[in-house]
Amino acid sequence: MADQQQGQQAKLKLKRRRRKKVCFFCVEKINVLDYKNTALVKRFVSDRGKILPRRNSGTCAKHQRMIANAVKRSRYLGILPYSVD
Numbered sequence: 001m002a003d004q005q006q007g008q009q010a011k012l013k014l015k016r017r018r019r020k021k022v023c024f025f026c027v028e029k030i031n032v033l034d035y036k037n038t039a040l041v042k043r044f045v046s047d048r049g050k051i052l053p054r055r056n057s058g059t060c061a062k063h064q065r066m067i068a069n070a071v072k073r074s075r076y077l078g079i080l081p082y083s084v085d
């Protein structure tokens, strides 16, 4: 049990040490995310239709907000699903 816990802690350490992802939008210098650009919006949505958290997508706060708005807008318009079963 203690060994297992140690193994898990080692795993966590490894994860923490991984290279910090940089924000896709900052790199590409994109400052508007069009909700009609489904291909791009979909990159930040999980296969179940959920918006990927910042820790997964690596986007900065500003651009994560932009993604969230775009996703919500396209959901409302029926371009993206609210949830996938």
Ligand SMILES: [Zn+2]
Residues within 6 Å of the ligand: 023, 024, 025, 026, 059, 060, 061, 062, 063
């Ligand atoms: Zn950014």
